Amino acid sequence: MTARPPRLERRYQLLLRAYPRAYRAERGEEIVGVLLDLARPGQSWPTPADVADLVGSGLRQRLRLPIVDGLAAGLRLAAPVALALAAGLSACLWAWLEVVTGLHTTGPVAYAAWLAAAVAYALGRAGAARTLVVVAATTALALPAAAPLTDLDRPPLWVTMVLAAFGVIAAAGLRAPASADERLGVGAGTPIIAVCATALVATAGLPPGPATAYYQPTLARVGLVVAVAVAVHAAIAGVRLISGRPARAWLWATVLLAVPGGWLGQFGDQVAAGVPGGAAVDVAPHFGRLAQVLLATCVVGVVIAWLVRAESPVRAGRRQAPRRATPGADRAGGGALWLTIGAALGLAATIAAFALPAYLAYATPMPLPRAGYVSATIALLVATALARTVVDARTLAPGRWARAALMVAAGAVAAACVGWLVAVYDNKWTLTGWAHPDLTANLVTTLALVPFALFALDAAPSVLRSSASARPVLERTLGLWTLLASAAWLSYTTVPHLLSWGPVLLLLVAGLLAVTLAPRRPTVN
Numbered sequence: 001m002t003a004r005p006p007r008l009e010r011r012y013q014l015l016l017r018a019y020p021r022a023y024r025a026e027r028g029e030e031i032v033g034v035l036l037d038l039a040r041p042g043q044s045w046p047t048p049a050d051v052a053d054l055v056g057s058g059l060r061q062r063l064r065l066p067i068v069d070g071l072a073a074g075l076r077l078a079a080p081v082a083l084a085l086a087a088g089l090s091a092c093l094w095a096w097l098e099v100v101t102g103l104h105t106t107g108p109v110a111y112a113a114w115l116a117a118a119v120a121y122a123l124g125r126a127g128a129a130r131t132l133v134v135v136a137a138t139t140a141l142a143l144p145a146a147a148p149l150t151d152l153d154r155p156p157l158w159v160t161m162v163l164a165a166f167g168v169i170a171a172a173g174l175r176a177p178a179s180a181d182e183r184l185g186v187g188a189g190t191p192i193i194a195v196c197a198t199a200l201v202a203t204a205g206l207p208p209g210p211a212t213a214y215y216q217p218t219l220a221r222v223g224l225v226v227a228v229a230v231a232v233h234a235a236i237a238g239v240r241l242i243s244g245r246p247a248r249a250w251l252w253a254t255v256l257l258a259v260p261g262g263w264l265g266q267f268g269d270q271v272a273a274g275v276p277g278g279a280a281v282d283v284a285p286h287f288g289r290l291a292q293v294l295l296a297t298c299v300v301g302v303v304i305a306w307l308v309r310a311e312s313p314v315r316a317g318r319r320q321a322p323r324r325a326t327p328g329a330d331r332a333g334g335g336a337l338w339l340t341i342g343a344a345l346g347l348a349a350t351i352a353a354f355a356l357p358a359y360l361a362y363a364t365p366m367p368l369p370r371a372g373y374v375s376a377t378i379a380l381l382v383a384t385a386l387a388r389t390v391v392d393a394r395t396l397a398p399g400r401w402a403r404a405a406l407m408v409a410a411g412a413v414a415a416a417c418v419g420w421l422v423a424v425y426d427n428k429w430t431l432t433g434w435a436h437p438d439l440t441a442n443l444v445t446t447l448a449l450v451p452f453a454l455f456a457l458d459a460a461p462s463v464l465r466s467s468a469s470a471r472p473v474l475e476r477t478l479g480l481w482t483l484l485a486s487a488a489w490l491s492y493t494t495v496p497h498l499l500s501w502g503p504v505l506l507l508l509v510a511g512l513l514a515v516t517l518a519p520r521r522p523t524v525n
Contacts, residue, residue, distance in 0.1 A: 067306055074252025078175025079258060080182045082188070086166035087118035089222055095194070096201050097218065099267070106147050107155035110140040110163060113500025115190075117170075122187030126176035132172065157425075158219065158263065158289055165260035177327050197222045220502075223264030227503035230244065231289065232260050234511055248307070254422025254511070255303050261288075261504035262296025287500030290422070293444045294503075295308055295494055298453035299508045305457065323516075337458060338404045339393060342411025344385040344451040347444075348378045349412070350419035355441035370442055376488065377445045384455055387478040394475065415451075419444045449491065456486035 039040035048493075090111035097103045113136035139161040147154030201222040237250035350507065355374050396404060423440045434440060459482040462475075494501075501509075 016382055032066035032315060042154070061202075063357075068382045070248030070252050070307075073249035074256060075169065076175060076255040077173075077233070077249055078256040078481075079170045079175075080178075081233075081253070082166040082169040083114075083118055083121060083174070083261075084128070084189035084193060085226060085229060086136070086163050086170065086465035087114045087186075087190040088225070089197060090114040090163070091190070091194035092197035092201070092222060093155075095220070096198055104153045105153045106143045106150060107159065108142060110155075112137055112161075113139055115164065118186055118190045121174070121178060122183050122190075124178060124183055126174055126178040129175045129178075130171055130176075133167050133170045137164045137171065137417045140164050140167070158293075161293075162263050164262045165263070169256050169260075173405055193225055197225045199222060209455050219264050219519050223261065223311055223502050223504060226261035226264055227507060230254055230261050230504050230507055232256060234507065251307060255300055255307065258303075258504055258508050259297070259300050262502065264502060264504065287494075287497035288443070288446065291449065291493070291497075292445065292502055292505065294446060294449040294498075296390075296505045296508070298449055299512065300503065301453070302457060303508065305513055333405055335403075336454070337388065338407035338472050339414075340454045340458075341388055341392075342386045342408035342413075343415040344381045344411075344448075345408070345454075346412030346415035347451065348381040348385075350416045351381075351444050352378055354356070354419075354423060354437050354444060367438075370438060372439050374438075377448055380485050380489055381451065382450060384452070384482055387456060387482050388458070391475050391478050394472075400503045415447070419447055422447065426504060446493075449493065452486040452489050455482050456490065458485040459486070 050461070094108050094111045098108055113132055117129045117132035117136055119134055138299035140160040143152045143160060144157060201218050202215060233250055233254040237247045237254055240250060355371075355378075393404075422444050423434075426440050427434045427442050459479045461481045463483050
C-alpha cells in the first residue's frame with residue numbers, strides 16, 4: 001500500500017483523534033468515513049458541504065449537545081420550503097418595492113442570490129444551491145453595513161433578519177442529491193409564492209409610492225403566505241398525531257419555519273389613502289414589530305422546549321424505562337437561569353438609566369401612565385430576579401458560586417448592550433441628543449419579554465407539579481411569585497394587543513394550546 005504524504009498523514013491522524021470510530025451522531029460517522037477516504041492519495045478533496053457537516057458534527061460532539069429526535073428530519077423537510085419562501089419573497093419585494101413603488105435599496109443584491117439558489121436547486125445542483133444560500137444570507141446581513149458606501153438606502157433590518165433566518169434553515173437542511181419532489185417543490189413553489197405575495201400586496205388598496213408601500217404594510221401581507229406554509233405543516237403533523245403515525249419531524253419543520261415566519265407582518269398597521277406623507281393609521285391596538293419578534297421567538301422557544309423534553313414511552317416496539325428524576329431537573333438549566341437573572345437585573349438598570357432624565361424633567365416629562373408602566377417593569381424585573389436568586393442559591397453547590405456570579409455579570413452586560421442598541425436604533429442611530437428618552441425607555445421595556453418568559457418557563461413545572469407541596473414553604477412561595485409576576489406582566493403587555501398579532505404567531509399559540517390540552521398520544525416521533 002502506498003504511504004500517504006506527510007501532510008495527508010497528519011490530517012488523517014487529526015481526523016482519527018477528533019472523531020473516533022465509535023462516535024455516531026446522525027451523519028457524523030458517515031462523513032468521517034468519506035473524508036478519510038478522500039484524504040488518500042489520488043482522491044479528490046472534500047466538498048464544502050462535507051466540510052460544513054464535519055465541522056457541525058464536531059462541534060456537537062465537543063460541546064456535548066444532545067441529539068434531538070426528529071430535528072434532522074425536520075430540517076430536511078423545512079429546508080426546501082425555506083428556500084422557496086426566501087426566493088419567492090425576494091422576488092415579491094424586488095418587483096413590488098423596487099420596481100412598482102420606486103423604492104431603491106441595496107436589497108436586490110441579496111434577492112438575486114436567493115433566486116439563483118432556487119434555480120440551482122430546481123436544476124438538481126444541491127451543492128451549488130447550498131453555497132448560494134450561504135452567500136445570500138451573508139449578503140442580506142451585510143447590506144445594512146454596506147448601504148452607507150452607496151447612494152442607495154438599506155433594506156429594513158426586519159427583512160434581512162427574516163431572509164437570513166430562512167437561509168440558516170436552508171443551509172442546515174439541504175442535502176444532496178435532492179429528490180424530484182424537492183426540486184419540483186422549489187421550482188414551482190418559488191413563482192407561486194412570489195405571485196401570491198405580490199397579489200396580496202397589490203390588491204390591498206395601498207397607494208403606490210415609496211412613502212406608502214414601505215416594508216411595514218408589505219410584510220404584514222406577505223406574512224400571510226408564510227402562515228399558509230406553516231399551517232400546512234402543522235396540519236400534516238396534526239393528522240399524523242391523530243392517526244398515531246410518527247409526527248415529530250413534521251412538528252420540527254413547523255416550528256423551524258415559524259421562527260422567521262413569526263417575525264413577519266403583525267396586523268394593525270394600515271396606510272390610509274390620501275393621508276399626507278403616507279401616515280400610518282392604527283386600525284387595531286398597536287403592537288410594535290420588536291414586540292412581535294420577541295413574542296414570536298419566546299413562543300417558539302416554549303414549543304421547542306416541549307419538543308425536546310417530550311419523550312415517547314414506546315419506541316421501535318420496545319417500552320422505555322422512565323427517566324430518573326434528578327435534583328433540579330425541572331429547572332431551565334443552571335447556567336441559563338443565572339444568565340437570565342443577570343439579564344433581568346441589567347435590563348432593569350438600563351431602563352432606569354434611560355427613564356431617569358424624563359423623571360427629572362430633563363426632557364419632555366414622562367406621562368403618568370407611561371411612568372407607571374416603566375416603573376412597574378423595573379420593579380418586577382428586580383423582584384423576580386431576586387426571588388429566583390434566593391430559590392436557586394439554596395441548591396447551589398459551594399464551589400459553584402464564582403461561576404454563578406460570572407454568569408449573572410455576563411447576562412447583565414449582554415442585556416445592557418442589547419438595550420443600548422435598541423435605544424440607539426430608536427433614535428435613528430444617534431448616540432446623543434435624544435429628544436424623547438421617555439419613549440426610548442418605554443420601547444426598551446419590550447425586551448423584558450425574554451427574561452419574564454424564561455422565568456415563567458422555569459417556575460411553571462415546579463409550581464404546577466403535584467409534588468410541589470413537598471417543597472419548602474419559602475421555595476414554593478417564591479416560585480409562585482415568579483410565575484404570577486411573569487404571567488401578569490406578559491399578559492398585560494401582549495393580550496390586550498391580540499388583534500395586532502401576526503398570523504403565524506396566532507397559529508403558534510393555537511397549536512401550543514392544542515398540544516397542551518389534548519390527551520397524550522402513545523407516540524410523537
